[in-house]
Amino acid sequence: MDIAIVIFAVLLVLVLGLGFAAGRWRSGDMTRLDEWGLGGRQFGVIISWFLIGGDIYTAYTFIAVPALMFGAGALAFFAVPYTIVAYPILYVIFPKLWRVSAKHGFVTGPEFVRGRYGNRYLALAVGITGIVATMPYIALQLVGMQTVIGGLGITGAGFGAHLPLIIAFLVLAAFTFTSGLRAPAMIAIVKDLLIYLTIIVAIIVIPAELGGFGAIFAKIAPAKLLLPKPPAGSGGLYSGYATLALGSAMALFLYPHATTGVLSARSSEVVRRNAVILPAYSLMLGLITLLGAMAVASGVATMPQFAAGFKEFGTNFAVPALLIHTLPPWFVGIAFAAIAIGALVPAAIMAIASANIFTRDIWRQFINPRVTAGQESMVARLFSIVMIIGALAFIFALPLKYAIQLQLLGGIWMIQIFPAIVFSLFTRFYNGWALLVGWACGIGLATHYALLNHLAGSIYPFHIAGYTFPCYIAIATFIVNVVVSTALSPIFHAFASDRIHDVTTEADYG
Amino acid sequence: MSSPDWSSREPEPERGRRVSAWRFLLLIPFIGTLWVPFYNHALPAVFGFPFFYWYQLVAVPLSAVIIFIVYKAES
Numbered sequence: 001m002d003i004a005i006v007i008f009a010v011l012l013v014l015v016l017g018l019g020f021a022a023g024r025w026r027s028g029d030m031t032r033l034d035e036w037g038l039g040g041r042q043f044g045v046i047i048s049w050f051l052i053g054g055d056i057y058t059a060y061t062f063i064a065v066p067a068l069m070f071g072a073g074a075l076a077f078f079a080v081p082y083t084i085v086a087y088p089i090l091y092v093i094f095p096k097l098w099r100v101s102a103k104h105g106f107v108t109g110p111e112f113v114r115g116r117y118g119n120r121y122l123a124l125a126v127g128i129t130g131i132v133a134t135m136p137y138i139a140l141q142l143v144g145m146q147t148v149i150g151g152l153g154i155t156g157a158g159f160g161a162h163l164p165l166i167i168a169f170l171v172l173a174a175f176t177f178t179s180g181l182r183a184p185a186m187i188a189i190v191k192d193l194l195i196y197l198t199i200i201v202a203i204i205v206i207p208a209e210l211g212g213f214g215a216i217f218a219k220i221a222p223a224k225l226l227l228p229k230p231p232a233g234s235g236g237l238y239s240g241y242a243t244l245a246l247g248s249a250m251a252l253f254l255y256p257h258a259t260t261g262v263l264s265a266r267s268s269e270v271v272r273r274n275a276v277i278l279p280a281y282s283l284m285l286g287l288i289t290l291l292g293a294m295a296v297a298s299g300v301a302t303m304p305q306f307a308a309g310f311k312e313f314g315t316n317f318a319v320p321a322l323l324i325h326t327l328p329p330w331f332v333g334i335a336f337a338a339i340a341i342g343a344l345v346p347a348a349i350m351a352i353a354s355a356n357i358f359t360r361d362i363w364r365q366f367i368n369p370r371v372t373a374g375q376e377s378m379v380a381r382l383f384s385i386v387m388i389i390g391a392l393a394f395i396f397a398l399p400l401k402y403a404i405q406l407q408l409l410g411g412i413w414m415i416q417i418f419p420a421i422v423f424s425l426f427t428r429f430y431n432g433w434a435l436l437v438g439w440a441c442g443i444g445l446a447t448h449y450a451l452l453n454h455l456a457g458s459i460y461p462f463h464i465a466g467y468t469f470p471c472y473i474a475i476a477t478f479i480v481n482v483v484v485s486t487a488l489s490p491i492f493h494a495f496a497s498d499r500i501h502d503v504t505t506e507a508d509y510g
Numbered sequence: 511m512s513s514p515d516w517s518s519r520e521p522e523p524e525r526g527r528r529v530s531a532w533r534f535l536l537l538i539p540f541i542g543t544l545w546v547p548f549y550n551h552a553l554p555a556v557f558g559f560p561f562f563y564w565y566q567l568v569a570v571p572l573s574a575v576i577i578f579i580v581y582k583a584e585s
Contacts, residue, residue, distance in 0.1 A: 085540050
């Protein structure tokens with residue numbers, strides 16, 4: 001494995017250096033928040049493609065989705081319809097958000113909501129939802145990186161074993177501070193090229209070694225090869241699968257890091273074109289998911305040399321074990337570096353996006369309204385470090401299961417800002433306070449049902465008139481949120497309309 | 511690090527874009543991939559891939575083509 005470690009280390013050092021150099025790329029005035037936190041809103045089609053792709057298809061995705069395939073089978077393939085239907089949503093909705101945000105200088109989603117309703121408490125709710133959902137997400141990127149470092153044979157509970165991870169993320173914090181969004185934009189290019197290279201090689205070499213795709217699928221237990229047929233009177237896993245895909249897609253671009261990726265584009269045209277070309281990543285994700293099936297077929301689960309890895313990382317170790325077992329060591333170094341760099345890009349963007357929200361929607365609104373532009377940028381840069389160090393602390397101080405549970409909650413919370421952001425792009429029917437009540441109902445109910453599932457699953461079997469409808473909790477509670485917001489809006493408007501506070505005009509939405 | 515040509519030929523200004531009935535085409539990816547009974551079968555298999563898997567993988571580029579058609583129609 002020595003050659004793998006050397007290649008892994010060289011690639012990582014190279015990329016971390018690139019992070020610092022990125023600050024000088026089409027450099028701007030870093031004392032302005034949109035320069036630091038949105039890269040100056042100047043990325044064209046290709047850079048945005050790498051940035052958004054590198055941002056939403058994360059290292060944890062590459063580890064956890066095939067791990068689910070490895071453990072649960074066909075259910076894991078929901079990632080494919082999820083990342084198919086996300087793009088019609090991107091095409092229809094987010095060019096509008098780009099236009100209104102560029103016109104008014106909004107840097108975050110919550111800022112748009114505040115501009116639309118003049119309601120800083122609604123914006124606060126939207127912003128905090130984003131930050132809280134993002135925290136465990138950064139922590140899970142560390143897990144993705146930890147897993148491949150473990151795969152290289154650097155394992156154990158001691159400080160020495162954690163050192164590579166700690167160093168990588170401290171360096172990440174440093175170049176995020178100095179370079180802002182330009183750093184992950186530049187690194188994403190390297191990361192994605194390495195990821196595409198890895199998956200193309202893996203998808204050709206590994207099936208050839210295992211006797212072809214027919215032989216691979218033949219080794220999957222019949223019960224896991226397809227979704228089980230629903231029992232009479234129930235939607236079974238069919239409704240669970242479909243609602244999981246739809247709900248995840250609706251929430252995807254509401255995550256602060258995804259919104260930041262969209263808003264950093266040069267024009268709304270760049271966003272529209274990316275809705276056409278980003279699905280290339282979805283195809284790659286589908287193929288990566290199949291690595292889980294290949295891991296089953298290869299029999300790595302019972303090989304003694306991988307026993308320690310599976311014991312420490314569980315099914316997350318399936319892909320690293322498969323790659324070590326089937327590929328030459330030098331290529332394992334490249335593949336693992338791709339995954340590790342795949343952790344750095346989203347982690348940096350998540351920290352930056354959270355920092356933008358903290359600065360614009362919390363600090364400036366509730367702590368120091370008289371903050372200057374330079375101070376504002378500095379607050380954001382410091383908060384990005386807090387987010388990254390916080391994620392490190394999260395992973396080392398708490399059991400992994402908390403990060404996974406909080407991530408699950410994050411997904412079903414995130415969709416609750418859909419009415420406030422998306423509906424508001426199309427209509428001014430809603431009232432800010434009504435949206436806030438709807439949001440609160442959605443968050444409360446979502447948490448309630450997730451707790452009924454003991455935070456172990458996000459699909460809950462709802463009973464409607466004698467029929468059982470297993471549904472992604474996010475979708476069911478989103479419907480309640482919409483009903484409440486819609487029913488209360490005319491009532492709130494009748495007492496105190498907030499339409500006069502709207503700083504946007506019809507023309508801003510294009 | 512200059513952007514390739516494709517990104518520099520953007521029509522400006524931002525406004526005046528057509529929103530058309532072509533958008534209804536965007537419903538196809540939703541219907542085709544979210545109605546599980548369409549594709550939860552092992553057969554017909556292609557290159558060893560059960561139908562369930564290759565159907566959904568093929569749906570990815572097809573959906574991108576549909577978005578491209580709508581994009582072209584509205585440009």
